[in-house]
Amino acid sequence: MTNAGRLKNKTAIVGMDIGGTKMMAAVFDQKFHKIGVCRKKSRSKNGGETEMRVIKVIREAIENAGNPPIAGIGVGSPGPLDPATGVIIDTPNLGWKNFPLAHLLRETFKTPVVVDNDVNVGTYGEWRCTALRSKKHVLGVFPGTGIGGGIIIDGKILHGFSGAAGEVGHITIMPDGPFCGCGKRGCLEALASRVAIAKEVAALAAREDAPYILEHCGTDVNAIRSGVLARAIEAGETMVEEVVRKAAYYIGIGVGNLINVLSPEVVVLGGGLVEAMETLVLEEVEKAVAEHAMPFLRKNVRIAAAQLGDDAVVMGAAKLISERIDEGGAKK
Numbered sequence: 001m002t003n004a005g006r007l008k009n010k011t012a013i014v015g016m017d018i019g020g021t022k023m024m025a026a027v028f029d030q031k032f033h034k035i036g037v038c039r040k041k042s043r044s045k046n047g048g049e050t051e052m053r054v055i056k057v058i059r060e061a062i063e064n065a066g067n068p069p070i071a072g073i074g075v076g077s078p079g080p081l082d083p084a085t086g087v088i089i090d091t092p093n094l095g096w097k098n099f100p101l102a103h104l105l106r107e108t109f110k111t112p113v114v115v116d117n118d119v120n121v122g123t124y125g126e127w128r129c130t131a132l133r134s135k136k137h138v139l140g141v142f143p144g145t146g147i148g149g150g151i152i153i154d155g156k157i158l159h160g161f162s163g164a165a166g167e168v169g170h171i172t173i174m175p176d177g178p179f180c181g182c183g184k185r186g187c188l189e190a191l192a193s194r195v196a197i198a199k200e201v202a203a204l205a206a207r208e209d210a211p212y213i214l215e216h217c218g219t220d221v222n223a224i225r226s227g228v229l230a231r232a233i234e235a236g237e238t239m240v241e242e243v244v245r246k247a248a249y250y251i252g253i254g255v256g257n258l259i260n261v262l263s264p265e266v267v268v269l270g271g272g273l274v275e276a277m278e279t280l281v282l283e284e285v286e287k288a289v290a291e292h293a294m295p296f297l298r299k300n301v302r303i304a305a306a307q308l309g310d311d312a313v314v315m316g317a318a319k320l321i322s323e324r325i326d327e328g329g330a331k332k
């Protein structure tokens with residue numbers, strides 16, 4: 001991993017992950033070793049603006065790293081956002097509307113800053129910081145509370161005309177299916193996110209068809225997380241398993257369609273659902289891909305589980321800014 005390039009001696013880079021519930025900054029040295037970290041909740045009890053918390057988390061991570069000179073900051077943020085300007089267009093969760101995040105961080109830290117969608121950045125991390133780095137065409141799909149996607153074509157993140165390409169969760173799978181958070185019906189996310197699965201499993205629990213779930217979570221959709229789903233399946237709850245398998249199969253239909261359109265070499269699946277039930281999810285995704293992607297396009301496509309877990313976004317963000325600096329394309 002060469003960050004040497006234009007990065008000056010002894011400088012470090014920062015990767016920042018802004019999530020809906022928590023945020024994390026990590027500082028990396030020139031050999032890409034993590035030398036400082038700071039994590040905080042995205043919202044404090046006393047309120048306070050999100051951007052002030054972002055600055056604080058970055059500052060503390062730099063302090064924890066022993067205050068090295070910083071050569072650049074990469075940020076993964078929920079979208080929609082404009083990756084060219086680093087303006088966050090609208091994230092009600094974080095209280096940002098047309099918010100110039102890159103500009104603020106550039107002014108505050110006097111260093112180049114790049115901001116991109118968190119799932120794009122996570123996919124970038126899984127690509128650049130694992131054995132996949134020799135590939136050039138990578139599709140990342142991350143089922144969790146929603147379903148995020150990142151697309152790398154020819155070694156570049158695909159942003160599209162709007163800047164927001166890669167909304168894999170809002171591919172229509174079932175035109176008359178359940179409502180999605182986006183207002184449409186039958187999106188992949190409405191059928192296969194952790195929330196969609198939990199809703200169906202809560203109904204099973206209410207009918208006493210899932211006693212393990214009923215005992216541990218009651219019928220509370222928010223309590224039915226990926227880990228407890230995995231344990232219920234291990235405990236032999238076959239109807240819970242069927243619900244999860246069906247959701248994973250829907251994800252596979254989405255992946256199969258994307259393989260037909262984009263022809264990736266590798267598909268990385270990550271997020272809570274995959275971490276908790278990797279074998280089961282991959283099995284169903286592979287089955288659906290075999291049934292829905294064209295033989296010539298799906299031939300030799302590797303479907304792999306993500307490797308970096310919670311570090312994917314900070315690592316991807318740090319890689320992104322260090323490569324931007326190496327290319328000489330980072331604005332200060």
Ligand SMILES: [Zn+2]
Pocket residue numbers: 169170180181182183184187189190
């Ligand atoms: Zn949708």
